[in-house]
Structures are given as C-alpha cells and as structure tokens.
Amino acid sequence: MYKRDEKIKLRQFVPERVMNNKGLDKSYDLRIIEDDYLSLSYDVPAHNQTGLVGKREFSIVFPASINRNRETFEVLGLLQAEMGKKQDGKINFCNHEYQIINKVVKWFEDQLSFPKENWNCYIKVNINEPEDENYRKDVEDKVVHYWINKSGLPLEQYYPKKVSYVKHNNHKKLKFYDYGTLIIEKRGNIFSQVIKNLVKQTTQNILNYxxxxxxxxxxxxxxxxxxxxxxxxxxxxxxxxxxxxxxxxxxxxxxxxxxxxxxxxxxxxxxxxxxxxxxxxxxxxxxxxxxxxxxxxxxxxxxxxxxxxxxxxxxxxxxQKPHNKIPDHIVERIEGLYYQNPSAPACEIVAILDYPVSDITIQRIRKAMLLENL
Structure with missing residues (x-):
C-alpha cells in the first residue's frame, strides 16, 4: 500500500520547450529553476501595429512534487477520462456529478496550490436553446443555482454566457433531476502542458505501477x-x-x-x-x-x-460477518458496570474486564446508553 511520504516529482513532466497554443508550428525555450518549487517561464515576441516592440514573459510556479497516494491516482484516472487532450493552452474537465467536480477541484488545490477561485466555468445542458425567454430563464436559474450551491464556485467565476445548449438533438425540455454538466476550465500554456504530460505519461506507463x-x-x-x-x-x-x-x-x-x-x-x-x-x-x-x-x-x-x-x-x-464485533455479553457487562458506578472512568472499566477492549470503545458504549435513555 501507499507510504505516507511517497511523492511524484513533477520535473519529469515539464517540457524542454513550450508549444505555441495557437496551433502554429512554433515553440519557445523554457527557463526552469528547480528548488523546493519549480519556477517555469518563457518569453514570446510582442508586436503592435508598427511591428516587433519587445517581448512578453509568461511564468508559473509548481510545487516540486505531489503526493503519491490513492487520491492522486483516482484524479489522474478522472482527468484521463474527462479532460481535453489537445495541447490548446488550457485545461478543462467536465462532469454532471458535483462530488466528482469537487474531488478534482480539491486535488488541484491541495496538490498544486491552485485555488478553486482560479477556475472559470460554464454549464452545458442537453437541450436545444429555448425560444421561450421565460422558460430559458427558468432553466438557467435552476442549473446555475444548483452548481453554485454544490460546487462552491461563485457566480463571478462563470463565463458571461453561463449556460450553453446543444444542437445535435431535438430535446426541448430539461428533465426534473437534470442540472446539466459543469465544465471547469483554466487557460495557461505552461500549466496546461505540464498537467497533460502528467496524465499522458501516467496512462502510458500505468502498467509499471x-x-x-x-x-x-x-x-x-x-x-x-x-x-x-x-x-x-x-x-x-x-x-x-x-x-x-x-x-x-x-x-x-x-x-x-x-x-x-x-x-x-x-x-x-x-x-x-x-x-x-x-x-x-x-x-x-x-x-x-x-x-x-x-x-x-x-x-x-x-x-x-x-x-x-x-x-x-x-x-x-x-x-455479514464483522471482523471485530464485541460479543453481546461483553457489551451487557460494560453496561452493568456503568449502572453500578456511572462516574467510573473508562480505564477502570477496562481493568475490570477480562477482554481486550479500548477506552474509546467503552466510551462509545456509554454514549449509546445515554442516547437510548433520552
């Protein structure tokens, strides 16, 4: 199983050059400073209407490593399943279950120090855009309110067009328990390429794990x-x-x-x-x-x-066979001892019993007795 201090170093997923996120056959040298953190930066030419006027720097700081644990591998599996794979300068992830969205957002926050406030988001619903303005407002109010409450991502982080619709089907009405799919997104060329390399290489080499x-x-x-x-x-x-x-x-x-x-x-x-x-x-x-x-x-x-x-x-x-269930006669004896002396400390009860039981277990049985008598 996992050891408490096991880590995955992120340096191995950092590209030597950063690809242009506009799809052009162009890349830029990446400066890497490695210490307790990974400091990454690169320059691109800056132009205006007169021509080249200088250069513009883009930079980001990553932790040197992330935890090698169950949470990390579950999230990497989710990202492999639901994240866009193209090197287009952005990360996006979608799901219609808020527990999964929250799990991914929390992992980015815990492992990469990436605050949840940095995500942009919008909601996609599986119906055609309503022609009736009142119904459209009802749909959008319903799904936006739901996702704000369930994800904790505030309204300010939603794109101006908070809800998008589909055209490839003839669905006109949103089902009662349908709240759409939330898409979370973050633009950033270095950020995107490092995360996508992490997911891609983990998937390619997963059988070595x-x-x-x-x-x-x-x-x-x-x-x-x-x-x-x-x-x-x-x-x-x-x-x-x-x-x-x-x-x-x-x-x-x-x-x-x-x-x-x-x-x-x-x-x-x-x-x-x-x-x-x-x-x-x-x-x-x-x-x-x-x-x-x-x-x-x-x-x-x-x-x-x-x-x-x-x-x-x-x-x-x-x-149906609990591995560590305390026999009923032991529970009854503990209850009897407490009836005799309600103020007896748990350690004293443990000393009297000829049975391996912890102080905490004694306290739980006593608490259950008190609740039953309320």
Whole structure:
C-alpha cells in the first residue's frame, strides 16, 4: 500500500520547450529553476501595429512534487477520462456529478496550490436553446443555482454566457433531476502542458505501477468513462467503458487483466466491455465502481438482479460477518458496570474486564446508553 511520504516529482513532466497554443508550428525555450518549487517561464515576441516592440514573459510556479497516494491516482484516472487532450493552452474537465467536480477541484488545490477561485466555468445542458425567454430563464436559474450551491464556485467565476445548449438533438425540455454538466476550465500554456504530460505519461506507463495504484487509476477511468447496462429480460449485464482509440482501450484492458478482471476490446467498437458475472463481482469486491455515486447505485441494482451464484453468495456472507464485533455479553457487562458506578472512568472499566477492549470503545458504549435513555 501507499507510504505516507511517497511523492511524484513533477520535473519529469515539464517540457524542454513550450508549444505555441495557437496551433502554429512554433515553440519557445523554457527557463526552469528547480528548488523546493519549480519556477517555469518563457518569453514570446510582442508586436503592435508598427511591428516587433519587445517581448512578453509568461511564468508559473509548481510545487516540486505531489503526493503519491490513492487520491492522486483516482484524479489522474478522472482527468484521463474527462479532460481535453489537445495541447490548446488550457485545461478543462467536465462532469454532471458535483462530488466528482469537487474531488478534482480539491486535488488541484491541495496538490498544486491552485485555488478553486482560479477556475472559470460554464454549464452545458442537453437541450436545444429555448425560444421561450421565460422558460430559458427558468432553466438557467435552476442549473446555475444548483452548481453554485454544490460546487462552491461563485457566480463571478462563470463565463458571461453561463449556460450553453446543444444542437445535435431535438430535446426541448430539461428533465426534473437534470442540472446539466459543469465544465471547469483554466487557460495557461505552461500549466496546461505540464498537467497533460502528467496524465499522458501516467496512462502510458500505468502498467509499471503497483497493483493498488492501477486499481485507483482505473476507479477514476470507470467513474468518468463507463456506463452500466443491464436488461433483466435478456439477462445481459455489462459495464461499457468508452474510449475512442484502440490503443487507449488496450491500456485499460491490460490494467483490468492485472486486477484479474477479464474484458473484451473490440477493434471496431469504441468501447471496452466487461460482461461476465464473475468479472462484475470482482468490480464489486475491488470497489472499482464506487467513485461515481450514480453509476455505483445502478451497478448495485444490477448485481442484485443476478440469480445467486456460489461466489456471490460467499461474498455476501462474508459481508455479514464483522471482523471485530464485541460479543453481546461483553457489551451487557460494560453496561452493568456503568449502572453500578456511572462516574467510573473508562480505564477502570477496562481493568475490570477480562477482554481486550479500548477506552474509546467503552466510551462509545456509554454514549449509546445515554442516547437510548433520552
């Protein structure tokens, strides 16, 4: 498992030259000062209507390293799944679950000292732009109010056009529980290229990492890219992980295989399929579906529709056996001792008992007794 002081050094993800974010075949020398922090800067020519007038400096400071822990690998998986990959001078991430948005924002704040106030954002809703101005106002008030409350990103950080609409379908009305998808974005050429290199190289080399790191990374991938699909009539239950490129899907395939989960990567099918019940049970046991609350709830519903098979029965049985439950007769004895002497300190009760129990456990039992008598 992870060690408390394990770090990932960011220097290895810093490019030697910064690409022009306007898509031109041009790059600039990057100055790197490495100490407790990484100080990065570069110059670009400055022009006005008369021609070249000097140069303009762009700079940023990164921490020298980030924590090598579960949170980092889960977020890197989410970024691989949901972040734009093009080197276009900006970072953007989208999701319709506020818990996932908040997780990513918090990681940037904790690991990169990137305040949540630095993000810009807007909301995308899956309907055509309403022609009725009153209905449009109702929709925008609803989704903006929801995301401000759930994400904590204030109104000032939203683009002037706070809500965008789609044109590729004929949806006219927003469903009651639909609050759109929040897109968070930050422009910055160096910032963008370092983060995208971190995600890209981690994904390319993920099989060189330890099993628990692969598991955490895949938890992020599944939260961002999967769909739970089940049909009780046909008996087809599967998890579909979407990814455009075959090579990308093959990385996920090999990660799952390392975790002893079989999947199928169809060459002409933009997705990876996990379909056999034993594999779905492994997803459940390894908690690979838990990052997205919405998908996890649907996944649990799917698993509950399975007719019991031996390994599922065994797993359910083990869940019902607490490893450290205090026997009822010990709890009753603790309660009896407190009734005899309500002011007795926990350490005194521990000394009387011929059973390994902590002071904290004694205090919890006493607190439960007091609550029952209210």
């Amino acid at each position: 330890r099993d628990h790191e692969i598991r955490d990374f895949m938890r992020g991938i599944i939260a961002g890219e999967s769909n739970v699909e089940f049909n009780q009539i046909s008996g087809h239950y599967r998890i579909f992980i979407s990814a455009k490129y075959f090579e990308e899907r093959q990385v996920y395939y090999n990660c799952l295989k390392r975790l002893e989960i079989e999947s199928t990567n169809y060459p002409k099918f933009h997705g990876l399929v996990i379909s056999k019940k034993e594999n779905n049970l492994e997803l459940l046991k390894q908690q690979l579906m838990t990052l997205s609350h919405e998908k996890y709830n649907k996944f649990l519903s799917m698993m509950n529709r399975y007719e019991d098979f031996v390994t599922l029965k065994l797993w359910r049985g083990n869940l």
